[in-house]
Amino acid sequence: MTNNRPDILTQQAIEADGAHMWHHLTQHQPLDGKAPLMVVEGKGMRVWDASGREHLDAVSGAVWTVNVGYGRESIAKAVYDQLIKMNYFANSAGNVPGGLFAERLIEKMPGLSRVYYSNSGSEANEKGYKLVRQLAALKNDGKKHKILYRDRDYHGTTITALSSTGQLQRKDQYGPFTPGFVEVPHCMAYRSPNGDDPDFGVQAACEIEKVILREDPDTVGSIILEPITAGGGVIPPPEGYFETVQEICAKYGVLLHIDEVVCGMGRTGKWFGYQHYGVKPDIVTMAKGVASGYAAISVTATTEALFNEFLHAPAEKMNYFRDISTFGGCAGGPAAALENLRIIEEENLLQNVTNMGEYFMGRFAELQDKYPVIGDVRGVGLFMGLELVKDRKSKEPVDESVTAGVVADCMQQGVIIGRTNRSFETFNNTLCFSPALICTKDDADQIVEAVDNALAKVVL
Numbered sequence: 001m002t003n004n005r006p007d008i009l010t011q012q013a014i015e016a017d018g019a020h021m022w023h024h025l026t027q028h029q030p031l032d033g034k035a036p037l038m039v040v041e042g043k044g045m046r047v048w049d050a051s052g053r054e055h056l057d058a059v060s061g062a063v064w065t066v067n068v069g070y071g072r073e074s075i076a077k078a079v080y081d082q083l084i085k086m087n088y089f090a091n092s093a094g095n096v097p098g099g100l101f102a103e104r105l106i107e108k109m110p111g112l113s114r115v116y117y118s119n120s121g122s123e124a125n126e127k128g129y130k131l132v133r134q135l136a137a138l139k140n141d142g143k144k145h146k147i148l149y150r151d152r153d154y155h156g157t158t159i160t161a162l163s164s165t166g167q168l169q170r171k172d173q174y175g176p177f178t179p180g181f182v183e184v185p186h187c188m189a190y191r192s193p194n195g196d197d198p199d200f201g202v203q204a205a206c207e208i209e210k211v212i213l214r215e216d217p218d219t220v221g222s223i224i225l226e227p228i229t230a231g232g233g234v235i236p237p238p239e240g241y242f243e244t245v246q247e248i249c250a251k252y253g254v255l256l257h258i259d260e261v262v263c264g265m266g267r268t269g270k271w272f273g274y275q276h277y278g279v280k281p282d283i284v285t286m287a288k289g290v291a292s293g294y295a296a297i298s299v300t301a302t303t304e305a306l307f308n309e310f311l312h313a314p315a316e317k318m319n320y321f322r323d324i325s326t327f328g329g330c331a332g333g334p335a336a337a338l339e340n341l342r343i344i345e346e347e348n349l350l351q352n353v354t355n356m357g358e359y360f361m362g363r364f365a366e367l368q369d370k371y372p373v374i375g376d377v378r379g380v381g382l383f384m385g386l387e388l389v390k391d392r393k394s395k396e397p398v399d400e401s402v403t404a405g406v407v408a409d410c411m412q413q414g415v416i417i418g419r420t421n422r423s424f425e426t427f428n429n430t431l432c433f434s435p436a437l438i439c440t441k442d443d444a445d446q447i448v449e450a451v452d453n454a455l456a457k458v459v460l
């Protein structure tokens with residue numbers, strides 16, 4: 001952006017937005033009929049607003065999405081080339097990038113072998129739930145139909161995805177919910193009385209077993225978990241947790257569904273978050289980073305064993321997956337995803353994520369020494385959180401005005417950071433960082449300095 005006056009079309013869009021748009025998670029009153037931030041251009045880690053102001057984006061499009069950064073011409077070109085050749089045909093048929101991306105993706109996920117396309121994280125998760133429900137119907141007349149989810153985890157915005165979400169604030173006013181979803185406790189060490197116990201991870205997983213036994217294992221079909229909980233506070237699992245969850249699932253024939261909507265496609269320094277913990281999921285869902293926001297595509301990936309349950313089920317039981325996703329047949333999605341994956345590989349971005357994640361953690365540890373308000377520094381790769389507390393001993397969360405104040409001050413300094421959402425519970429107090437996988441040391445320094453300046457103003 002060279003000048004700071006919006007062109008005529010942008011000016012028209014700002015007015016039209018104020019008059020007609022209904023923005024997500026937004027109370028429109030303070031906007032007074034005007035558009036919120038209008039983002040008009042992006043390149044690398046940076047975006048420019050309608051006034052020409054530059055922002056360093058430390059959260060990849062606000063919601064952990066633009067993994068390979070803005071302005072990737074090769075992705076735009078791959079999508080263009082595909083769209084003029086063949087833009088759409090329903091997924092009952094195949095398309096070329098759809099098949100090729102499935103193959104490349106499966107290479108990155110040993111143990112999984114089938115790929116189902118749709119358009120959003122919520123939808124991908126719901127496909128996973130439908131597979132579990134239909135499998136139960138095919139195998140034992142629907143008895144093993146219950147789906148477990150964790151307190152604090154988020155799995156999407158549709159009513160059934162919300163039914164499997166452990167965040168009360170997001171669910172409030174949207175009930176009644178879909179039956180058959182059962183909450184289990186989370187594994188957050190920082191807020192557990194026994195969180196320092198070396199066996200805490202195993203103990204937290206065993207809480208899941210208690211719920212399975214209470215509900216009757218013959219009725220529990222699957223459990224869905226975020227590998228590193230995102231919106232619930234950026235919470236990596238404690239040691240031993242996932243390994244024990246895996247054992248429990250195997251013991252009771254419960255399918256393990258990992259929600260990689262945020263962690264997938266390199267965000268944590270491995271292709272998928274679960275790969276840090278040596279587990280073998282039955283279902284993996286992903287969305288945001290799959291095409292870095294260049295196209296809307298999500299994936300529900302499964303094992304061949306699960307696929308075979310449908311393949312070999314008796315025909316009189318309607319033995320095929322009776323789901324349909326109209327836009328799962330958009331060929332531009334996998335075309336973008338193929339190029340996105342190629343970029344991550346060719347630019348060696350997983351290594352950059354690991355290196356830069358370590359660098360950030362060092363810089364955040366310095367900030368923690370300086371500001372007692374930082375109770376906990378957490379993260380894996382380029383996915384990090386700073387939990388702010390009034391007092392390190394009591395761990396009482398700061399008021400929401402503090403996290404909101406830090407975010408607003410960073411914005412003033414030209415750096416966009418995130419925070420967990422307001423909730424009735426205690427997880428409204430974590431600052432979030434998920435820069436693009438191309439983040440450099442200079443970018444990291446600019447982000448940390450902005451947080452440092454903001455904390456100095458807001459809490460000192």
Ligand code: PMP
Binds near residue numbers: 120
């Ligand atoms: N799962 C997780 C872990 C998420 O964070 C989100 C979105 N933030 C979703 C699912 C839902 O994805 P979508 O908004 O694309 O439906």
